[in-house]
Amino acid sequence: MIGFYFFLVFEKFLMLLPKKVRRAFFISLANIAYLLSKRYTKVVKQNLEFVYGKELDDKFVEEITRYSYKSLLLNFLYTLEGHYYTVEDIAKKVKFENLEIIQKIQAQNRPIIFVTAHYGAWELGAQMLSACVEPLMVVYKGMKNEHFNNYLLASRVKWKMDYAEKRGAAKDVVKRLRAKKAVAILMDINVNTHDGVGVEFLNHMTLQLKSPAYFARKFDVALIPILIHPDENDENYTIKVYEEIVSPRTDDIENDILVTTQMEAAWLSQEILKNPKPWFWVHRRWKNDYPEIYKK
Secondary structure: HHHHHHHHHHHHHHOOOOOHHHHHHHHHHHHHHHHHHHHHHHHHHHHHHHHHHOOHHHHHHHHHHHHHHHHHHHHHHHHOOOOOOOOHHOOOOEEEOOHHHHHHHHHOOOEEEEEEEOOHHHHHHHHHHHHHHOOOOEEEEOOOOOOHHHHHHHHHHHHOOOOEEEOHHHHHHHHHHHOEEEEEEEEEOOOOOOOOEEEEOEEEEEEEEEEHHHHHHHHHEEEEEEEEEEEEOOOOOOEEOOOOOOOOOOOHHHHHHHHHHHHHHHHHHHHHHHHOOOOOOOOOOOOOOHHHHHHH
């Protein structure tokens, strides 16, 4: 409790600083984390070796690792600033690409699941998508600290975002989809055998969340991939909307779900391999599928 109040005081101090100074402070924290956090620096290298092989260029590993810390701290900064700034303030640094794809689905009055990932400024992307295009329900994993958990959720409500805790979220998601509304689901999280299905992701068989494919088939939901891409300086962003992933409908329901989930994984794999830096490599994505890679 005391720690949370200290954080609120510190937050007030940060928001008194000029925007450029505040941003520089968070980037400095990211650089310090890179130097001190040997555990997560090791996780980044383990993930990179798993995807690209052992013969990695040291410069490439360092660049990805530094960016992962920077991405994490900037996402936290955008969450903090979201408590203070208006939609108009933040919209100055964000633009949309292929927005007509969403508008077409809206005109059809179909529910939407935005399949996305921990890529770029994902917190900022969710805020702007929900505030400017389509109000979202976000499925999230609750934090252990109740005060910080409520702080995070309060920032999301301001941006017309609803939320459902991961455990037991299915009922809330179904209710929302039946009401022809939108849900955003992060598909690059680590999952267990009950919640996932085996697909090829980044050239490895990986368990991936199957619920988006299941909902798409059952409720005629539009699966719309979406990512927020940073510019070269990580100061302006483009929220890119991709073509709908159309789920097959045959008599083999399980195979339909598998095929759809594989299409999701193929899309995200392609985007990550095209530009790997913005993906959050600090996450132990394969700890259930290949736990041995994190024991070295």
